[in-house]
Amino acid sequence: MVTNARKGELLAVRRWTGVNPVSLIGLAVVALLIVWLAVNLEKTPADFFQAFLIGITRGSLYALIALGYTLVYGILELINFAHGDLFMLGGMIAMTLIGSDLFGLHAGDSALHVWPAILAVLGITMIGCGLINVTVERIAYRPLRGAPRLVPLITAIAASFILQNIGIATKGSDYVTLNSGGGRSGAADFLPQGNVFTFGKNGYYAWADLIVLLITAPVLIGLVWLVQRTKQGKAMRATAQDREAAAMMGIDVNRTISFTFLIAGSLAGAAGLVYAMYFTSVRFDQGFQLGLFAFTAAVLGGIGNLPGAVLGGLTIGIVEAFNNTLSWHSPGGDWKQSIVFAILIMILVFRPEGLLGERTPEGG
Amino acid sequence: MSEPLYPGAQFREKFRDSWRIWRHRWAVLGFVGITEERFHSWPLPGQRAFIAGVIGALLLVVLTPLSGFDVSALGAYLIFVGLYVPSWKRLGRFGKFVIPLAFLALVAGYPEYGFNNDGTGKLFTIPILGAFPNVHTAVVMLIFVMMAVGLNVVVGYAGLLDLGYVAFYAIGAYTAAVLASTQFAGQNAQGGPTRFFNLGGVGIDKTLGGIHISVWLLLIVAGLLTALLGMLIGLPTLRLRGDYLAIVTLGFGEILPQIARNGDNFFNTGLNLTNGPQGVTSMDGIGFGSWIHRNVSILPANYLSASNPDELYFWTAICLVLITIFCSLRLRDSKLGRAWIAIREDETAAAAMGVPLMRTKTLAYAIGAFFGGVAGAYFAEVNTGAQPDAFAFQFSVAVLVMVILGGVGNVWGVLVGAAFLAYLDQQGLADTGAWLNQHLNITIDVPKYEYGIFGVFLLVVMLFRPHGLIPEARHKLEFEEGVADEPLYDVTQ
DSSP, X not given: OHHHHHXXXXXXXXXXXXXXXXXXXXXXXHHHHHXXXXXXXXXXXXXXXXXXXXXXXXXXXXXHHHHHHHHHHHHHOOOOTXXXXXHHHHHHHHHHHHHSTTTOOOTTOOHHHHHHHHHHHHHHHHHHHHHHHHHHIIIIIGGGTTSOTHHHHHHHHHHHHHHHHHHXXXXXXXXXXXXXXXXXXXXXXXXXXXXXXXXXXXXXXXXXXXXXHHHHHHHHHHHHHHHHHSHHHHHHXXXXXXXXXXXXXXXXXXXXXXXXXXXXXXXXXXXHHHHHHHHOEEOTTHHHHHHHHHHHHHHHHOTTOHHHHHHHHHHHHHHHHHHHHOOSSXXXXXXXXXXXXXXXXXXXXXXXXXTTOOOOTTOO | OOOOSOTHHHHHHHHHHTOHHHHTHHHXXXXXXXXXXXXXXXXXXXXXXXXXXXXXXHHHHHHHHHHOOOHHHHHHHHHHHHHHSSOGGGSSSSGGGXXXXXXXXXXXXXXXXXXXXXXXXXXXXXXXXXXXXXXXXXXXXXXXXXXXXXXXXXXXXXXXXXXXXXXXHHHHHHHHHHHEESTTOOOOTTSXXXXXXXXXXXXXXXXXXXXXXXXXHHHHHHHHHHHHHHHHHHHHHTTSOHHHHHHHHHHHHHHHHHHHHHTTSGGGSOOOSSOGGGOEEOOXXXXXXXXXXXXXXXXXXXXXXXXXXXXXXXXXXXXXXXXXXXXXXXXXXXXXXXHHHHHHHOHHHHHHTTOOHHHHHHHHHHHHHHHHHHHHHHHHHHXXXXXXXXXXXXXXXXXXXXXXXXXXXXXXXXXXXXHHHHXXXXXXXXXXXXXXXXXXXXXXXXXXXXXXXXXXXXXXXXXXXXXXXXXXXXXXXXXXXXXXXXXXXXXXX
């Protein structure tokens, strides 16, 4: 470990004194990006602002999912590929509950009916997804503690496929949908359809966008409180830092890891509900793709770092919205995946520790 | 014996203990007067003959009620006995070639003895799995074997997890499809083609234009181009270790299909490289040309216009697979191969012993990519085109499951795993599903759950037998005794 620390120092020195051609390329890319954004802001300020607002909404959704990746990575150093699919299952559970006789949300229901029902659905979905995640950990990851690191990565892919097929088995291979209200945001019909405010020629900020924030923000704050202020959170942080030492201090490591998976899973469940209400359709294979976006967000912010995941999620959401909306030389929605994965690759190559993270041994 | 480092091993011990029939085999055999000591005092062929006899009796008991025991099943059993019982390896200088050559002959002759003239199968039905693969399925199986053996170089030999192998396959397929079709024909004012270029293509209609390069040449060109791109992808990313590298390869595997899908009009420049979502269709046939065909009539002029294209594709695929396996085995035993294994086991120690990490890893990546590219080009030829929808993440994982199921690092295991899973993919799952639905009175669309089933395979193999069904001895040891998994910091050579 001593050698690692010394090498880290050497690296830091090289980073500040010598000119590294690799980082020059990285800086050039960032400079081009800024120029592109500035020109777009100057040409179409209303579009720019609109894209920014959409980006915040999407980004907060990505942040919720990214936190699940980051929590698990922080404690097990495992990329939980199944997380995206768990999010998809969360969406399906939420849709089933919303359409069920018990809650039965429809257009025109009064706010006194809608909001308690949404909260109840949120609670059930979070608990359900949390329990699924704990089961996945118990079956696919726990027996493999101490195995070479690529082995649980492979079982994570297996778990991802199995969850997708649970989705197919229960809901079929087509889109599962809620009724869209026909508002501009396309959100579910039982939500308020109007705009909070409008601007410019076409600019708007819909109630649905605000509702996404209203659900995600308390969940995020609750999570930060849990990790930073409670005893269980302390146990999680201790286990993440050094599993053996934590065990010696009397922390039940297995239980703490299970708890982490419970929390991560319930975040995926919350994201599933939000996604279901905002986009009103979920298909079995969408979770994996969105999960990869969220994973990119987690890496961008510095994997293992909770504020980093939120920052990364917002950044990816905004980048995606800019790419889809802006008119001047933007690649457009067809290239969405390529843009996000290019960001992922560039982050891993140029700055593997992410925006807020610490340098990990995986980075060169 | 110390407790194995690998926790799944404990599961396996438990599992073995609960398998009671096998544990009491000698007690059962004792009733017919065969004790363990007596059995082992027989000469080896005698022991094997006894085992073969037991297998035959079991087959008779299992096969007869399920699907009948016909002449072809008897023939297959007799061939098995003939190869298994005598000690062929001790039979003179060439004895060791008997089994491989017989096996090769069995595979190569498959389209001849396996099918009637009208294409229906002549062989017996395998219980539950259904009929033997038809020739087209067999071609796909061979292509997957090729890809899996290529991926095995990266994952098995060098220990680098590649989750984006489909990218190489896609590059290979598109290179071949674009350079041997009417894709670049262009269009003049009369609607005719503006470009025509022919280098050894067969069966070309000159009026349609386009670039037509001999597909034989393109197999190599696609491989080389893919290897080059593999190197370009590898150089910046191979410094990363383990799971980060896996993620980067996954990213490339997601980007390249999107380039294929959007490549009909690159950023509104009008450049049509890949023909977008429709993909490149009507690729040229593969063949030896009419001049060679006139002189050596056994070599067909053009596979597409021949009377038995599937069989020709099959035999060509066998040649490609043989070349791939030969290269793979020779590489494994070369200096480079030993360097790969050293890196896989302990990167720090390998670097300390003077193994150039970056060069060795990049070469593993490039060679794996080469085989992927050739397989992709040949697959495009068999499908007469390349479509972007074929290049999904699932595809990369399917090839990875083939490698892992068969036995990471062991070419023969990978061969069996790839052939079996490709057969399931093409035919076996549908047949099995039909059998299950018929006999259990259910209606489940089994092929729909293909990747779920692959996922279960992957999970079960990783939990109970992480070194695969036919493991490589060295890899097995690594799993049981552990490897130096601590990443090496900042080694950039």
